Amino acid sequence: MPIEVxxxxxxTDEEGYLANINDxxxxxxxxxxxxxxxxxxDEHWDIINFLREYYEEYQIAPAVRVLTKxxxxxxxxxxxxxxxxxxxxxxxxxxxxxxxxGLPKPTGCV
Amino acid sequence: MATKKFMYVNRRAPYGTIYAWEALEVxxxxxxxxxxxSMAFVDDGVFQLMKGxxxxxIDMKNFSPTYSALGxxxxxxxxxxxxxxEERGLTLDDLQHLVWEDEDEDWAEKDxxxxxxxxxxxxxxxGQDVMFNF
Numbered sequence: 001m002p003i004e005v006x007x008x009x010x011x012t013d014e015e016g017y018l019a020n021i022n023d024x025x026x027x028x029x030x031x032x033x034x035x036x037x038x039x040x041x042d043e044h045w046d047i048i049n050f051l052r053e054y055y056e057e058y059q060i061a062p063a064v065r066v067l068t069k070x071x072x073x074x075x076x077x078x079x080x081x082x083x084x085x086x087x088x089x090x091x092x093x094x095x096x097x098x099x100x101x102g103l104p105k106p107t108g109c110v
Numbered sequence: 111m112a113t114k115k116f117m118y119v120n121r122r123a124p125y126g127t128i129y130a131w132e133a134l135e136v137x138x139x140x141x142x143x144x145x146x147x148s149m150a151f152v153d154d155g156v157f158q159l160m161k162g163x164x165x166x167x168i169d170m171k172n173f174s175p176t177y178s179a180l181g182x183x184x185x186x187x188x189x190x191x192x193x194x195x196e197e198r199g200l201t202l203d204d205l206q207h208l209v210w211e212d213e214d215e216d217w218a219e220k221d222x223x224x225x226x227x228x229x230x231x232x233x234x235x236x237g238q239d240v241m242f243n244f
Contacts, residue, residue, distance in 0.1 A: 058176050058182075063183070
């Protein structure tokens with residue numbers, strides 16, 4: 001179902017991921033999170049921005065296990081665990097945060 | 111479940127067919143199952159690891175940066191066949207520098223690529239439980 005962000009209509013796939021990664025603007029995360037009744041905090045944005053940087057560098061969305069380890073290294077051990085990440089993204093940090101970040105579904109997400 | 115040794119053998123050039131990208135995706139997905147994973151690059155497969163790939167002219171995604179993520183997925187044994195490189199006029203310096211970080215040693219960076227001869231690689235193959243050819 002397409003979503004409307006800043007007056008533009010953006011295509012998504014059947015699972016709600018952006019069809020075109022280049023369409024992403026921060027408003028995408030705002031609109032998607034509102035639909036999930038989730039209020040984005042700085043802590044959410046840390047993860048979303050981290051995922052976008054990861055994709056920029058490696059051209060893939062990391063599996064949640066890889067994300068957890070990498071977050072722990074970059075943002076501190078207290079954040080590099082699944083309890084913290086699921087607290088932020090109850091639908092799964094891989095899937096939900098990647099969707100907000102405009103990335104495809106994580107590679108290695110089983 | 112006992113850990114098995116999985117070897118993914120890459121023999122084809124990176125673009126023109128989907129094999130190289132599919133192999134990489136299978137490796138990344140398979141890495142979630144915590145097996146003992148190795149990759150080998152032989153024949154034209156060595157081109158997959160080349161530095162400085164640019165796919166702008168062929169309208170395919172340049173997935174070569176993804177090889178650098180293999181370390182994050184705990185794929186740390188990447189065998190490159192020496193003869194295949196030489197036959198193509200290449201050396202290790204033409205390939206990306208792939209590393210993994212050892213969490214137990216304060217994230218020390220270690221080389222993932224192991225340059226091996228054809229004979230050495232045959233021995234490595236002989237020691238595997240499961241082989242995938244791409």
